Amino acid sequence: MTREIMYRDALREAIDEEMANNPLVFIIGEGIAERGGSYKVTEGLLAKYGSKRVRDTPIAEAGMIGVGVGAAIAGARPIVEILYVDFAMLGMDMLVNQAAKFRLMTGGSGRVPFIMRTQGGTGGGVAAQHSQSLEALFYHIPGLKVVMPSQPADAKGLLKYALRQEDPVIFLEHKHLYMTKGPVPEGEYVIEFGKADIKRPGKDVTIIAWSNMVPRALEAAAKLAEEGIEAEVLDPRTLVPLDKEAILASVAKTNRVVIVQEAVRRGGVASDICSIIQEEAFYSLDAPVEIVAGLNIPVPFNLELEKASVPQVPDIISAARRTLHLQPRAIAAQ
Amino acid sequence: MSASAKGANAPSRELLEKLFRTAYKIRVFESEGIKLYRQGLIRGYFHPYLGQEGIATGVCAALKEGDYIASTHRGHGHCIAWGADVKRMVAELLQKETGYCRGYGGSMHIADISQGNLGANGIVGAGTPLGVGAALANQIRGSDAVTVTFSSDGGANNGTFLESLNLAAIWNLAFVLVVENNHYAVSTRIEESTRDTDLYKRGLAIGVESHQVDGNDPLAVYHLMKDAARKCREGKGPILIEAKTFRHMGHHVNDPGKYMPSEELAAWKAKDPVDRARAALTEMSGIEISQIEAIEQEIRKEFDDAVEFSRNSREITIEEFQQFIAAY
Numbered sequence: 001m002t003r004e005i006m007y008r009d010a011l012r013e014a015i016d017e018e019m020a021n022n023p024l025v026f027i028i029g030e031g032i033a034e035r036g037g038s039y040k041v042t043e044g045l046l047a048k049y050g051s052k053r054v055r056d057t058p059i060a061e062a063g064m065i066g067v068g069v070g071a072a073i074a075g076a077r078p079i080v081e082i083l084y085v086d087f088a089m090l091g092m093d094m095l096v097n098q099a100a101k102f103r104l105m106t107g108g109s110g111r112v113p114f115i116m117r118t119q120g121g122t123g124g125g126v127a128a129q130h131s132q133s134l135e136a137l138f139y140h141i142p143g144l145k146v147v148m149p150s151q152p153a154d155a156k157g158l159l160k161y162a163l164r165q166e167d168p169v170i171f172l173e174h175k176h177l178y179m180t181k182g183p184v185p186e187g188e189y190v191i192e193f194g195k196a197d198i199k200r201p202g203k204d205v206t207i208i209a210w211s212n213m214v215p216r217a218l219e220a221a222a223k224l225a226e227e228g229i230e231a232e233v234l235d236p237r238t239l240v241p242l243d244k245e246a247i248l249a250s251v252a253k254t255n256r257v258v259i260v261q262e263a264v265r266r267g268g269v270a271s272d273i274c275s276i277i278q279e280e281a282f283y284s285l286d287a288p289v290e291i292v293a294g295l296n297i298p299v300p301f302n303l304e305l306e307k308a309s310v311p312q313v314p315d316i317i318s319a320a321r322r323t324l325h326l327q328p329r330a331i332a333a334q
Numbered sequence: 335m336s337a338s339a340k341g342a343n344a345p346s347r348e349l350l351e352k353l354f355r356t357a358y359k360i361r362v363f364e365s366e367g368i369k370l371y372r373q374g375l376i377r378g379y380f381h382p383y384l385g386q387e388g389i390a391t392g393v394c395a396a397l398k399e400g401d402y403i404a405s406t407h408r409g410h411g412h413c414i415a416w417g418a419d420v421k422r423m424v425a426e427l428l429q430k431e432t433g434y435c436r437g438y439g440g441s442m443h444i445a446d447i448s449q450g451n452l453g454a455n456g457i458v459g460a461g462t463p464l465g466v467g468a469a470l471a472n473q474i475r476g477s478d479a480v481t482v483t484f485s486s487d488g489g490a491n492n493g494t495f496l497e498s499l500n501l502a503a504i505w506n507l508a509f510v511l512v513v514e515n516n517h518y519a520v521s522t523r524i525e526e527s528t529r530d531t532d533l534y535k536r537g538l539a540i541g542v543e544s545h546q547v548d549g550n551d552p553l554a555v556y557h558l559m560k561d562a563a564r565k566c567r568e569g570k571g572p573i574l575i576e577a578k579t580f581r582h583m584g585h586h587v588n589d590p591g592k593y594m595p596s597e598e599l600a601a602w603k604a605k606d607p608v609d610r611a612r613a614a615l616t617e618m619s620g621i622e623i624s625q626i627e628a629i630e631q632e633i634r635k636e637f638d639d640a641v642e643f644s645r646n647s648r649e650i651t652i653e654e655f656q657q658f659i660a661a662y
Contacts, residue, residue, distance in 0.1 A: 063497025070467020107436030
């Protein structure tokens with residue numbers, strides 16, 4: 001049985017079920033208790049689990065992330081909610097130098113089952129300090145798992161899995177996805193990390209996308225279908241670990257690839273996936289890999305400029321057509 | 335203090351001996367460790383705790399099994415006072431498989447989670463939020479464990495000092511922040527780092543019970559910590575303790591510490607915490623000098639045995655390494 005629920009409700013179900021399962025799961029963040037969080041993900045949890053396990057914090061990201069990491073090292077299962085991924089920058093020492101390093105530094109005896117839930121991306125007219133897609137920063141740091149669900153069912157299953165494994169997880173939601181709906185199975189289930197999902201099967205070109213770029217890729221695929229082009233939309237769901245096998249299998253089938261990321265292009269995850277494909281699937285390719293990514297700029301406030309800064313559906317369609325040699329390759333604008 | 339101080343509240347022989355043993359063990363570990371470093375047997379950094387032994391000694395003697403500590407880059411003393419196995423410590427410094435971190439961490443990362451040691455830390459000040467986190471975990475699981483973070487005058491100027499102590503305060507956590515004020519952040523004097531050099535006042539400013547103590551007096555540190563731990567277990571935490579002290583040498587083995595005024599250094603050396611622990615033991619317990627010499631000999635032998643053990647231990651293999659990192 002499945003039902004249609006919102007992304008934010010799916011996240012809440014995951015936290016709720018795991019808090020019921022394990023008394024060591026707790027959540028802290030700004031305005032998450034009485035208020036239920038800016039995106040209503042934690043609504044009702046205070047009433048159900050009490051103020052010991054659902055706590056508001058002062059605006060002190062380095063402190064709260066660090067406290068979460070310490071609690072995880074000491075055996076609890078913290079979720080630290082950070083309002084915007086942009087604000088996580090204040091806690092980078094705790095993520096990069098503490099959480100990510102601890103397992104190796106201790107020779108494997110220390111584990112850090114810590115989760116930072118936060119959200120990023122454009123779409124709210126909230127300008128440069130509230131609109132970033134920063135997954136590449138975390139992707140670059142060995143020791144961190146990076147999760148970016150695009151649909152409610154994935155959000156729930158991945159968050160539940162995160163709460164049962166032993167490594168620090170950067171769980172990146174998207175501000176534009178909280179109120180999107182999708183089918184979510186009834187009952188308990190988890191989704192393991194490192195398993196990509198084919199959101200739409202196709203044979204002509206593979207579109208790799210994650211987070212809010214998945215709905216855009218699906219929209220592009222629907223329009224491409226009207227032209228007779230069958231695009232396969234592959235959502236890695238977790239960037240670390242990355243399901244390389246699924247990517248290579250899809251490339252072997254379609255021989256053409258478009259990688260879409262909302263984050264700025266420079267030093268991005270798309271470039272890294274592209275390098276993997278050229279190293280391991282070069283002879284499968286019938287066209288150069290296309291990357292559709294954000295411009296290498298801070299996100300502007302003006303709506304039209306904001307849109308121009310990140311991939312839109314027509315950009316994805318054009319890129320797919322280029323891989324099929326249906327339109328000339330563009331010269332990079334930036 | 336003289337023998338006449340004996341009374342109902344006089345420290346027991348057992349306690350005095352424990353304090354001396356710990357302080358002396360740290361002294362031996364650091365002094366002999368420096369020799370190993372200079373022989374080229376230890377790579378990387380080595381930050382000696384020489385001169386500060388009184389703090390770890392007094393603090394850890396006042397804690398009990400099930401409690402937690404978080405340490406610093408200058409962490410050997412905290413580990414030893416916490417009861418760490420000297421064999422496994424030396425083995426770690428010598429990058430052996432038998433070390434606490436199997437040679438993956440080295441001097442700045444010795445940890446033993448199973449015993450509540452959250453680890454030394456290469457980032458100054460980082461142990462404060464981690465310690466508060468452990469205290470939070472213990473509150474959530476309903477444990478009465480106390481967590482102590484050792485920080486410093488250097489660490490006190492990091493933003494997480496205020497952020498995490500404040501979190502501990504609003505949540506009444508069983509957390510004690512021990513600020514080892516050795517007057518130098520690497521080579522920068524405390525007077526150049528802050529206007530008010532009495533760091534305990536920073537706790538008072540956010541409503542945290544705070545004290546100052548002579549960090550070179552292990553017994554005074556012990557009594558203060560004992561009281562702080564009791565209050566924490568009664569739900570009256572957190573508590574801040576500023577312990578004034580002074581290093582006996584530079585920031586690390588290869589820092590000659592020429593910026594430390596020789597007269598000031600001499601004055602602090604006259605208040606040597608190991609000498610004071612020994613004096614307290616002899617004056618208050620009536621122990622024979624020969625017995626003290628026997629204790630010293632025993633501790634020196636323990637260190638020598640640890641070196642022998644470590645030299646005979648193997649290093650991790652590349653195959654084991656590859657297996658370990660597969661999860662990354």
